[in-house]
Amino acid sequence: MYRYDEFDERFVRERVAQFRGQVERRLDGSLSEDEFKPLRLKNGLYLQLHAYMLRIAVPYGTLNSAQLRQLAHIAETYDKGYGHFTTRQNLQFNWPKLKDVPDILGLLADVEMHCIQTSGNCIRNVTSDQFAGVARDEVEDPRPTAELIRQWSSLHPEFVWLPRKFKIAVTGAEHDRAAIKVHDIGLKLKRNEQGAVGYEVIVGGGLGRTPMIGKLVREFLPKDELLAYLEAVMRVYNSEGRRDNKFKARVKILVHETGEEEFRARVEEEYAKLDGPTINAPDEEVERIAAYFAPPAYDTLPEASQVLDQARAIDPELDRFVEQNAFEHKQPGYIALTISLKEIGAVPGDMSADQMRAFADVAERYSFDEFRVTHAQNLVLPHVKKDDLPAVHAALKAAGLASANAGLITDIIACPGLDYCALATAKSIPIAQAIAKTFADRERQKTIGELPIKISGCINACGHHHVGAIGILGLEKGGRENYQITVGGDATEHAALGERLGPGIDAEDVPAAIEAIVETYLAEKTGEESFIETVRRTGAEPFKAGFTAFVESRAVNSEAAE
Amino acid sequence: MTLIREEGAVKDRFTRADTLDAALEIDGPALVPLTIAADFAKARPGAEFGISVPGSTPIEDVRPHLGGATLVAVEFPAFADGRGFSLAKKIVREGFAGTLRASGPLIADEFADALACGFTEVELPETMANRQPVQQWLAARATMSEHYQTGYGRGPSILQKRLAARKGA
Ligand code: SF4
Numbered sequence: 142m143y144r145y146d147e148f149d150e151r152f153v154r155e156r157v158a159q160f161r162g163q164v165e166r167r168l169d170g171s172l173s174e175d176e177f178k179p180l181r182l183k184n185g186l187y188l189q190l191h192a193y194m195l196r197i198a199v200p201y202g203t204l205n206s207a208q209l210r211q212l213a214h215i216a217e218t219y220d221k222g223y224g225h226f227t228t229r230q231n232l233q234f235n236w237p238k239l240k241d242v243p244d245i246l247g248l249l250a251d252v253e254m255h256c257i258q259t260s261g262n263c264i265r266n267v268t269s270d271q272f273a274g275v276a277r278d279e280v281e282d283p284r285p286t287a288e289l290i291r292q293w294s295s296l297h298p299e300f301v302w303l304p305r306k307f308k309i310a311v312t313g314a315e316h317d318r319a320a321i322k323v324h325d326i327g328l329k330l331k332r333n334e335q336g337a338v339g340y341e342v343i344v345g346g347g348l349g350r351t352p353m354i355g356k357l358v359r360e361f362l363p364k365d366e367l368l369a370y371l372e373a374v375m376r377v378y379n380s381e382g383r384r385d386n387k388f389k390a391r392v393k394i395l396v397h398e399t400g401e402e403e404f405r406a407r408v409e410e411e412y413a414k415l416d417g418p419t420i421n422a423p424d425e426e427v428e429r430i431a432a433y434f435a436p437p438a439y440d441t442l443p444e445a446s447q448v449l450d451q452a453r454a455i456d457p458e459l460d461r462f463v464e465q466n467a468f469e470h471k472q473p474g475y476i477a478l479t480i481s482l483k484e485i486g487a488v489p490g491d492m493s494a495d496q497m498r499a500f501a502d503v504a505e506r507y508s509f510d511e512f513r514v515t516h517a518q519n520l521v522l523p524h525v526k527k528d529d530l531p532a533v534h535a536a537l538k539a540a541g542l543a544s545a546n547a548g549l550i551t552d553i554i555a556c557p558g559l560d561y562c563a564l565a566t567a568k569s570i571p572i573a574q575a576i577a578k579t580f581a582d583r584e585r586q587k588t589i590g591e592l593p594i595k596i597s598g599c600i601n602a603c604g605h606h607h608v609g610a611i612g613i614l615g616l617e618k619g620g621r622e623n624y625q626i627t628v629g630g631d632a633t634e635h636a637a638l639g640e641r642l643g644p645g646i647d648a649e650d651v652p653a654a655i656e657a658i659v660e661t662y663l664a665e666k667t668g669e670e671s672f673i674e675t676v677r678r679t680g681a682e683p684f685k686a687g688f689t690a691f692v693e694s695r696a697v698n699s700e701a702a703e
Numbered sequence: 704m705t706l707i708r709e710e711g712a713v714k715d716r717f718t719r720a721d722t723l724d725a726a727l728e729i730d731g732p733a734l735v736p737l738t739i740a741a742d743f744a745k746a747r748p749g750a751e752f753g754i755s756v757p758g759s760t761p762i763e764d765v766r767p768h769l770g771g772a773t774l775v776a777v778e779f780p781a782f783a784d785g786r787g788f789s790l791a792k793k794i795v796r797e798g799f800a801g802t803l804r805a806s807g808p809l810i811a812d813e814f815a816d817a818l819a820c821g822f823t824e825v826e827l828p829e830t831m832a833n834r835q836p837v838q839q840w841l842a843a844r845a846t847m848s849e850h851y852q853t854g855y856g857r858g859p860s861i862l863q864k865r866l867a868a869r870k871g872a
Contacts, residue, residue, distance in 0.1 A: 146865070148849055148861040148864065148865065149861075151848065151849060152847070152849055152861070155846060155847050155848060155849075156847065158846060159812075159843075159846040159847060162843075162846065163812065166811075166835075166839070170834065171811075171834055171835050171839060172810065172834075172835075173834075176782065179783055180812060262783070292851045292861070292862075293851055293852060295851055296816075296847065296851075297851075297852055297855075298788065298815070298816040298819035298820050298852065298855045299785070299788045299789055299792060299816070299819075299855070300785070300788075301785065301816060302782075302783050302784065302785025302788065302813075303785060368853075376789050376793075379785055379786060379788070379789045380759075380786055380789045384784060384786075414796065416854075419853060419854050420853055420854045421853075422853075422862055423862065423863075423866050425865075425866055425869060426862050426865060426866060429865065429869075
């Protein structure tokens with residue numbers, strides 16, 4: 142993975158000192174509260190319901206053991222002993238004190254980490270495929286691109302006061318695990334007919350209160366032109382994006398209101414005026430960064446592992462774990478392993494300091510000292526030898542990290558919701574917990590198969606409910622929490638927004654409603670179809686019918702009880 | 704109003720006027736809105752003047768005046784409105800070699816960015832200057848000694864420095 146050089150190191154240290162100064166200037170009154178607010182946000186510091194929240198950047202979701210141990214130390218020293226992984230591959234601490242924040246930033250800098258631009262109206266932490274460098278369907282590893290963008294977007298002089306936040310995602314694979322079509326800019330590494338590598342550029346996707354699928358703005362951008370092209374897109378957006386209405390300020394609205402073609406024309410016009418070679422990264426720099434992501438020193442192994450096969454044959458738990466959580470590795474004899482932070486009844490994405498340390502040990506010993514954070518609020522050990530899997534499983538199990546539910550109905554994405562978030566209109570985490578408990582039975586989960594549920598506690602959609610195969614949106618109606626259910630959302634290369642099934646329902650009805658939806662799926666499915674494949678084929682209609690029947694049965698029940 | 708440059712506070716040579724009549728009364732260089740710039744130039748041929756443009760102005764509207772004006776003041780309606788930074792880049796790209804001024808309630812933390820985008824100076828309302836005196840601006844500008852972005856600021860970017868170091872090695 143990437144390591145800081147002297148420039149990166151100095152940059153992050155100076156940024157810590159800069160923030161320390163900004164806090165001091167707020168305290169002595171030089172900065173008003175209104176002026177300080179965007180400055181602290183650009184450094185990841187939010188004011189939440191009960192306390193400050195600090196969001197730490199995990200660039201493109203890659204971390205090493207020393208970094209995780211430091212996070213464990215921070216969790217214990219300055220927080221309540223745990224951290225929370227988010228849908229943006231970041232880590233949040235929910236209880237730091239303002240006065241401690243500069244010290245926390247210093248500790249982060251010690252392990253090459255920061256909070257730069259994890260919030261605010263600027264280019265946010267860039268995200269990527271959690272299986273980067275591992276997946277077999279990869280044209281090129283997306284992480285060097287993501288790192289280049291991280292550097293380029295850090296304290297960009299022109300683009301730190303954008304109309305609204307701006308999120309960039311990069312994938313290098315055929316199967317899109319980075320959700321590039323629902324980002325402000327999505328980049329996909331591809332090869333053109335001549336075999337040259339470049340990017341497909343998608344602009345204007347996004348979730349939030351006006352969800353939109355991004356538009357293809359450039360079919361093929363030669364790889365070495367990336368930064369100049371990004372500058373052109375950003376300049377058009379910074380100049381022309383709406384600033385009169387916060388809810389219409391994202392680039393998706395600009396693309397929508399300007400029209401796809403006109404927007405493309407404006408970007409190309411701006412791009413034509415730029416002197417690319419003076420902006421783009423030199424080849425040597427691109428190569429320098431890429432070298433950090435060279436494959437680790439794999440052993441030469443056969444594809445199959447006898448050790449693993451034998452262990453699986455006698456240990457059903459291990460067997461299930463491998464079946465559900467393993468991801469094919471391009472290197473024979475290795476797999477990538479998803480570690481679900483969705484133990485039944487737990488808070489999705491939470492990890493205790495003890496778990497962090499235990500997991501750091503596993504990553505260090507068995508995965509070349511590296512792991513990933515996924516946008517599904519899980520972790521990935523990217524390079525585990527199949528021979529080592531029994532030992533890895535045992536170590537994870539001891540730390541409570543061996544839930545065999547990756548991708549299943551209990552592997553739920555949930556935003557913080559009313560438990561933490563000042564904007565929330567409804568609970569999110571307790572809903573996830575209730576659903577997980579309802580479907581706790583392993584056989585039942587297995588029968589249902591892959592089914593990503595995503596829950597947001599308000600229309601800002603941090604839980605990405607629009608792109609959940611089942612999406613749940615918590616609202617407030619007449620003083621009560623009310624939940625809207627959608628099906629058919631998809632964040633992959635088949636990107637689609639979920640369709641609403643009917644009227645909103647009460648919190649206590651949500652688990653049963655999900656059961657009704659699952660019943661419809663099991664009745665409709667043909668062959669080996671997954672939930673989302675069935676919805677794609679049948680449309681939402683059968684699900685609406687099943688849902689309506691459920692809602693009516695609930696109404697009858699409640700009348701009978703009177 | 705306080706005018707701040709990299710070297711500290713400086714005196715403003717320009718006088719603002721909102722109407723043509725007011726502008727014609729002024730001794731010395733006048734700073735006029737874009738809308739009356741053409742009339743002023745006609746009425747006072749050869750006189751030095753500056754134009755004042757909102758950050759939202761398209762470059763096409765500014766371009767015709769860049770030959771005549773020696774100062775362009777880009778107006779920031781609020782410190783968090785970044786349009787002026789992009790307009791500055793476009794004005795510089797047009798080859799404008801005069802003084803480029805950022806005008807409005809900017810905060811000291813934006814000084815380095817303003818300079819990096821091509822501004823020469825910042826014109827602050829007095830209320831802001833009282834809260835954030837010149838020393839704070841100079842200190843804030845110096846907090847970050849490096850930048851990653853090539854094409855911004857005067858010194859080479861980190862990317863260029865790395866390249867130079869490698870070539871030298
Ligand atoms: S979706 Fe709403 S409630 Fe959930 S984290 Fe985002 S803003 Fe908060």
